[in-house]
Amino acid sequence: MSLTLLQVIVSGLLLGAVYALFASGLTLIWGMMNVVNFAHGDFVMLAMYAAFVVWTAFGGGPAASVPIAAMLLATVGVLSYFLLVRHIMRGPMLAQILGTFGLALFLRYSAFWLFGSDFRTLPDTILGAPFEFWGLRVDAPRLLAGAIGLLVILGLHLILTRTSLGSKMLAVSEDAVAAQIVGIRPEYMQAAAWALAAGATGIAGALIATFFYTSPTVGETLAIIAFVTVSLGGFGSVPGALVAGLLIGVVESVSAYVIGPVYKDVIVYILFVLVLWFRPQGLMGKA
Amino acid sequence: MQPISKDHSRIRGAHLVLLVVLAAVVLLYPLLTAKFPVYQRLGALVLLYAIGASAWNIVGGYAGQVSIGHAVFFGVGAYSAVLAYHHLGLPPIAGVPLGVLVSVLIAAIIGVPTVRLAGHYFSMATIAVAELTRVMTTTSDFLGGAQGLTGPTVPRSVLDLSFTSSLPYYYIFLAVLAGVLWLTWRMETSRMGFYLRAIKDNERAARSLGVMAGRYKLYAFMLSAALTSLAGGLYLTMFGFIDPDSGLGILISVKMLIMAALGGAGLLFGPLIGAAILVPLEEISNSVLGGRGAGLTFVVYGAIIMIIARFLPAGLLGLLTRLFKKSAAPGDRDAA
Numbered sequence: 001m002s003l004t005l006l007q008v009i010v011s012g013l014l015l016g017a018v019y020a021l022f023a024s025g026l027t028l029i030w031g032m033m034n035v036v037n038f039a040h041g042d043f044v045m046l047a048m049y050a051a052f053v054v055w056t057a058f059g060g061g062p063a064a065s066v067p068i069a070a071m072l073l074a075t076v077g078v079l080s081y082f083l084l085v086r087h088i089m090r091g092p093m094l095a096q097i098l099g100t101f102g103l104a105l106f107l108r109y110s111a112f113w114l115f116g117s118d119f120r121t122l123p124d125t126i127l128g129a130p131f132e133f134w135g136l137r138v139d140a141p142r143l144l145a146g147a148i149g150l151l152v153i154l155g156l157h158l159i160l161t162r163t164s165l166g167s168k169m170l171a172v173s174e175d176a177v178a179a180q181i182v183g184i185r186p187e188y189m190q191a192a193a194w195a196l197a198a199g200a201t202g203i204a205g206a207l208i209a210t211f212f213y214t215s216p217t218v219g220e221t222l223a224i225i226a227f228v229t230v231s232l233g234g235f236g237s238v239p240g241a242l243v244a245g246l247l248i249g250v251v252e253s254v255s256a257y258v259i260g261p262v263y264k265d266v267i268v269y270i271l272f273v274l275v276l277w278f279r280p281q282g283l284m285g286k287a
Numbered sequence: 288m289q290p291i292s293k294d295h296s297r298i299r300g301a302h303l304v305l306l307v308v309l310a311a312v313v314l315l316y317p318l319l320t321a322k323f324p325v326y327q328r329l330g331a332l333v334l335l336y337a338i339g340a341s342a343w344n345i346v347g348g349y350a351g352q353v354s355i356g357h358a359v360f361f362g363v364g365a366y367s368a369v370l371a372y373h374h375l376g377l378p379p380i381a382g383v384p385l386g387v388l389v390s391v392l393i394a395a396i397i398g399v400p401t402v403r404l405a406g407h408y409f410s411m412a413t414i415a416v417a418e419l420t421r422v423m424t425t426t427s428d429f430l431g432g433a434q435g436l437t438g439p440t441v442p443r444s445v446l447d448l449s450f451t452s453s454l455p456y457y458y459i460f461l462a463v464l465a466g467v468l469w470l471t472w473r474m475e476t477s478r479m480g481f482y483l484r485a486i487k488d489n490e491r492a493a494r495s496l497g498v499m500a501g502r503y504k505l506y507a508f509m510l511s512a513a514l515t516s517l518a519g520g521l522y523l524t525m526f527g528f529i530d531p532d533s534g535l536g537i538l539i540s541v542k543m544l545i546m547a548a549l550g551g552a553g554l555l556f557g558p559l560i561g562a563a564i565l566v567p568l569e570e571i572s573n574s575v576l577g578g579r580g581a582g583l584t585f586v587v588y589g590a591i592i593m594i595i596a597r598f599l600p601a602g603l604l605g606l607l608t609r610l611f612k613k614s615a616a617p618g619d620r621d622a623a
Contacts, residue, residue: 036407038355087597092487093406094552095600097353098544102592105541109585216582220537224418227411262426269419276412277400 007136008257009250014138014146016249017242021149022204022222023229024156024241025197031236032173032193035089035096039080039104041223042111043198047073047205048214049111052120061126062144062210069206070199077198081191104219112216119213126210141210150242152203156196157238169193221265228272231280301611317457328453333559333566334460335521340546340558341467342514347544348552349475350507351487352406356397356413357543359420360390360512362534364519366424369436369529374429378446379438383520387513393420394512395505402504414537421535435530438523448524456525463521464559467514472555474510479503487553515543538585545588548595551602560604 026040037043050072051065058064080103088099127140160166169189171179176186212218229248233240248268256264320326339361346352364386371382397416401409424430442449450456474480485493486500494500523529533539543558546565551557565588572584599606 030407034405036411038410084593084597091596092600093351094347094353094548095596097355097406097410098548098592099596101355101544102589102594102596104589105585105592106589109582109589112582113586220414220418224411224415227415231408231411262422266419266422269415269422272415273396273412273419276404276408280400280404280408 003135005254005257008253010136010138011142012250012253013246014142014249015253016246017146017149017153018204018208018245019225019229019249020242020245021152021207022201023226023233023245024153024238025201025204026226027230027233027236027238027241028156028160028193028197028200030230032169033085033089033190035085036100037080037085037197038097038101038223039107039219040201040226041219041221042104042107043073043076043201043219044205044208044222044226045111045214045216045219046076046107047202048209048212048218049115050202051206051209052122052214055122055126062141062206065206065209066148066203069202071202073202073205074195074199077194077201078191080198081194082187085194086187086190104223108216108219115216117216119215121213122210139211141207145207145210148207149204152200153238153242156200159196160238165189165192224265224272225268228268228275231272231275313461317454324453327457329567329570331453331456331460331525332570333562334457334464335518335525336542336546336566337559337562338460338464338467338521339515339518339543340550340562341464341471342511342518343543344511344547344552344554344558345471345474345514346504346508346511348547348554348557349471349480349483349487350504351483351553352402352409352504352508353544354413354508354511355410355537355540355544356415356417357511357515358535358537358539359393359413359417360515361519361522361539361543362417362420362424362529362531363390363393364516364521365523365529365534366430366436366519367516368520368523369438370430372438372447373431373436378444378448379523380446380448380520383517386516386520390512390516391509394509398505398508402501402508413540417535417537417540421531424531424535431530433531435528435533438527438529440527449527460521463517467517468555468559470510470514474507475555479506483507541585541588545592545595547602549591549602551604554602554604554608557602557604561602564603 022040022044025043026037029035029037047069050069051062054060054065054068060068080100084099084103088095127144130140131138131143160169168179168184169192171182171184172186172189179186179189208222225248229241229244232247233242233244248271251271252264252268255267259267316330317327320330339357342360343354343357347354364383367382367386367389368379369382371377371385372379375381393416397409397412401412425433430436439447439449448455448459482493482498482500482503485496485498486503490500519534526533542565546561547558548561549565550559550561568587569584572587576583595602601609
């Protein structure tokens with residue numbers, strides 16, 4: 001294996017860890033409430049603009065923008081839940097899909113209206129020079145994003161599987177009425193899930209902004225990547241999202257390197273259609 | 288049971304009067320606005336979008352499968368028309384059958400695996416395929432790339448359907464819309480319409496009674512795709528130009544969806560009413576607010592979609608019907 005290809009794979013894995021992070025937000029909501037947040041990509045976009053504003057207004061790097069974006073998005077998530085999602089989740093499928101899709105349009109074109117359609121980028125040097133490991137060059141923002149991405153996914157997984165909050169959330173997703181009988185308020189747990197999911201998405205967005213262009217429509221591309229990741233990983237599964245995210249990051253990087261950068265999205269979309277055809281329950285899902 | 292049937296005939300009579308008045312206004316509209324070409328053009332646009340939204344309604348409203356990627360069929364229709372002219376020198380309308388064929392094929396590719404799954408998969412698959420098509424089109428020289436392609440600028444014969452006045456377009460679109468609505472109505476009252484309603488109400492129950500749910504959803508999707516492609520071909524004859532954004536952009540899908548949902552998804556005249564409200568709204572906001580207004584229009588669209596989802600899942604027409612039935616038969620809602 002040539003060194004360049006190895007380089008491409010490493011950067012794909014780092015990218016994949018971030019994909020996995022924002023996809024786990026989507027999969028959490030989906031698994032817990034059987035609701036698909038079509039505004040998920042636009043949540044990421046919002047966090048990217050937050051990072052951009054933090055940089056232009058205060059000159060703050062990821063150390064400032066990551067917590068700010070996390071809190072901002074957790075708030076947006078909880079608001080979306082209480083004002084919109086709670087009311088539509090038991091309604092007809094049309095209302096469910098329209099509701100969050102309307103939110104997506106609202107956020108996307110608010111950003112367009114506020115910031116214009118220009119592509120924005122944070123300075124390359126925001127985190128200093130690239131690192132060198134055994135001859136492999138790794139950009140600092142991508143390394144940071146990949147590492148934090150993995151850590152946050154691990155944290156999310158531990159919250160869901162090892163804490164009483166996680167058990168209560170699981171109880172509500174299994175049977176909301178039964179959970180209520182034993183004294184769990186379903187809407188609080190669902191709001192908590194939205195806060196966690198959107199907060200994780202906020203972290204992912206602030207990290208992506210350090211190495212990816214920001215534009216009002218970037219959420220559309222990212223949403224499709226998240227959908228592919230979740231479908232591939234099996235809905236509701238955070239570990240599944242991690243494996244799928246890493247896989248997609250590598251597939252995207254390698255195809256950009258081998259075929260050309262224009263086609264990297266095309267490959268991801270084709271992958272999605274293939275998954276739907278041949279393994280709709282995902283790689284790790286049950287048949 | 289006397290009062291109920293009286294209410295029924297009253298409702299039916301009122302419907303009939305309403306329909307006749309509506310038909311008269313629609314037929315005479317271009318003549319009434321003959322002095323104002325802007326309004327004629329607006330009328331033609333309302334009908335064009337109503338064709339697209341009515342086509343969307345077949346799968347989104349009647350079959351309950353929310354497509355967010357109908358732009359792909361619209362774009363395929365428009366591109367087939369322009370390609371017939373650009374590469375073969377034929378009138379654009381000659382490309383329409385090919386567009387319909389390709390659209391039905393794409394609908395099958397998306398539909399066969401997804402109609403068996405939960406509705407979200409279908410919605411996502413439609414977005415992904417539309418985006419895929421848009422990106423591929425942008426990189427294809429054959430399809431004019433990001434610049435797009437232009438239809439006949441000077442009409443060579445009447446078959447080019449290239450007119451300076453909006454009047455001929457108005458009546459062409461009206462005829463096509465009438466055809467689309469007639470087809471929808473036939474579907475609604477046929478066995479397929481009953482099956483689709485049963486599937487939408489409770490798919491598991493419908494399946495257990497032997498309804499081939501997947502098959503009928505797929506049929507609805509293919510029919511919807513074919514008619515949307517037709518709308519795309521007509522769009523090209525009127526505008527004479529197509530590029531990846533105006534043919535395949537997600538906003539094209541959004542327009543079809545929001546018009547049908549606002550007017551009333553799953554109701555015959557819902558999309559037409561939605562188009563009659565939203566097309567003028569968009570034209571006004573674009574002319575008042577200029578280029579930046581385009582963003583604001585879609586902020587408002589997003590808000591409208593959320594409000595429909597939260598408060599008006601049956602759309603305006605659904606709301607009106609409910610109010611009307613309430614007042615026509617007080618305390619007898621279930622019978623009506």
